[in-house]
Amino acid sequence: MSAAELPPFQTFLDEHRRPVLGFLRAMVGPNDAEDCFQETFLAALRAYPRAEGRNLRAWVLTIARRKAIDHHRARARRPEPVAEPPAVESDESRDGLGGGEAWARVAELSAGQQAALALRFAADLPYREIGAALGTSEAAARRRVHDGLEALREWLGTTTKEDL
């Protein structure tokens, strides 16, 4: 058996299920995360025979990231109910995360920073894997997470946070 041989898809799913779901919860909120998760792994299943030799975790997270972007685009195209401002809806859908306000703010960062923070604090990945998933170096991934936190801190206002 060669090292590059693909594991059975079920093994692949079991290995990456948790970080992908955590990542998607942070990217699209807990309510829509499972749908995006299904879309992600269905797309992965479709392309799986061609994934041989790839870094499978980075590969599936790239798909997940694309599905999160698709989700946001589809949502932006959908007409919003007049009485419901988008900001409120996004806060509500992120309540399940606990750090609701923080994640709602993460959604307003640059796409790259948002993904980096989600990979770091929701998928709980080391910087090396974050770099692989974002197609960048470990150092660049570390920097992006740091910059994201920095932007968040400014946004949330240092006074209230530091009083905690």
Add this chain to the structure above:
Amino acid sequence: MSTQTSFNALERDLRAGLDKAGDDAGAITSRLAERAAGEGLLDVAYATADTPVGPMLIAATPRGLVRAAFPGEEPDDVLAELAREVSPRVLESPAELDPVRRELDEYFEQRRRSFDLPLDWRLSHGFRREALRALVRIPYGETVTYSELATSAGSPRAHRAAGSACGSNPIPIVVPCHRVVRTGGGLGGYGGGIEVKEYLLGLEGVSTE
């Protein structure tokens, strides 16, 4: 306050989300498997069948039952074999294997004497496949010798090859290699262990002394 402090508070807020990241793996997988089957992407579905001889891993392709493995076989090895020999699109999907589990249950409860399951023969080749196909015609409760099996597979002198065909049977029980015994009356070998062969023959009412 230092920058570090507020970073830590932020990280704590963000990580708080992880506590809720517990998920129902079974539900997620079965929903995925269902959609995969609907789109024709479920190349190999597998499940565990609980039987009196222990838990058996059973696997099917859209063509039919392709593999059954006794408890002695390492499930990870069997799944890796399926990924390599059939397709890496291997997913656990008990629903897809319901008919197989039902027929196995009935067999072990002595309510079924032959299986009505489509079979996928792709894991055996050449003479072995011929021998295994010939095996399916041996009726419940009857035995043949290895040379008789070789004869009915079209190669009377290939009794050794018939023996190794039985040894390599990817779908034991359903393809009844337990019904093949030695010429002198000995039981011969069995992939699932000789006590399993004895049990199956006993179940079918064959005296094994």
